[in-house]
Amino acid sequence: MKLYDLELSGNCFKVRLFCALTQLSLEVYAVDYMGGEHKSDYFLGMNPLGQIPLFEDGDFLLRDSQAILVYLAQKHVLHAWWPQDAKAQAQVMQWLSFAANEIARGPNDARLHDLFGVDLNVGLARERAEFCAAILDEHLSNHKWLVGNGPTIADIACYPYMALMHQGGVDAAPYLNLMRWMGDIRSLDGFVSMPGIE
Numbered sequence: 001m002k003l004y005d006l007e008l009s010g011n012c013f014k015v016r017l018f019c020a021l022t023q024l025s026l027e028v029y030a031v032d033y034m035g036g037e038h039k040s041d042y043f044l045g046m047n048p049l050g051q052i053p054l055f056e057d058g059d060f061l062l063r064d065s066q067a068i069l070v071y072l073a074q075k076h077v078l079h080a081w082w083p084q085d086a087k088a089q090a091q092v093m094q095w096l097s098f099a100a101n102e103i104a105r106g107p108n109d110a111r112l113h114d115l116f117g118v119d120l121n122v123g124l125a126r127e128r129a130e131f132c133a134a135i136l137d138e139h140l141s142n143h144k145w146l147v148g149n150g151p152t153i154a155d156i157a158c159y160p161y162m163a164l165m166h167q168g169g170v171d172a173a174p175y176l177n178l179m180r181w182m183g184d185i186r187s188l189d190g191f192v193s194m195p196g197i198e
């Protein structure tokens with residue numbers, strides 16, 4: 001299994017982190033992102049969106065960090081991470097969508113502005129980041145994990161850009177339940193980090 005990766009990408013980190021936590025072996029290929037490799041003809045042939053992460057398993061190609069987490073957990077029968085019960089699975093999906101939408105347009109965008117100089121409405125992105133933090137903080141006030149009694153791919157999908165939120169100018173410290181949850185994720189056996197996460 002191969003990941004077309006960028007070390008500084010929180011979306012790629014989701015896949016690296018999940019494989020580390022579950023001891024799945026992964027070949028990591030560093031895409032020359034600054035050189036535009038992800039927009040080259042050969043790469044667009046594999047992912048017409050021109051985005052990383054891109055995942056390869058034999059002749060199977062898959063884009064989108066959330067979809068990759070689902071594939072890995074289902075293929076490797078990691079049912080604790082991807083529950084098979086209808087309600088729990090749908091609740092995991094709910095948070096995967098939150099990661100792909102609200103978190104992407106909030107803390108992820110604010111970081112893209114501050115760290116990578118992307119021209120976007122950073123005030124709005126920071127407002128959205130605070131909204132994400134508040135939603136998670138409230139949920140985590142009476143749940144140890146996002147879904148059920150243990151970590152799932154929902155936690156892995158939501159964690160990176162919340163932990164990197166400070167790089168977009170938003171402080172997580174006032175959100176005590178969020179801070180507690182991020183600490184619990186860092187304490188998981190096999191946890192690996194990325195630049196920007198202590």
Ligand SMILES: N[C@@H](CCC(=O)N[C@@H](CS)C(=O)NCC(=O)O)C(=O)O
Binds near residue numbers: 009
């Ligand atoms: N929904 C995708 C988003 C992937 C994404 O936005 N990747 C960024 C890097 S973190 C990228 O490749 N951006 C280049 C572009 O969109 O042109 C995921 O969760 O993997």
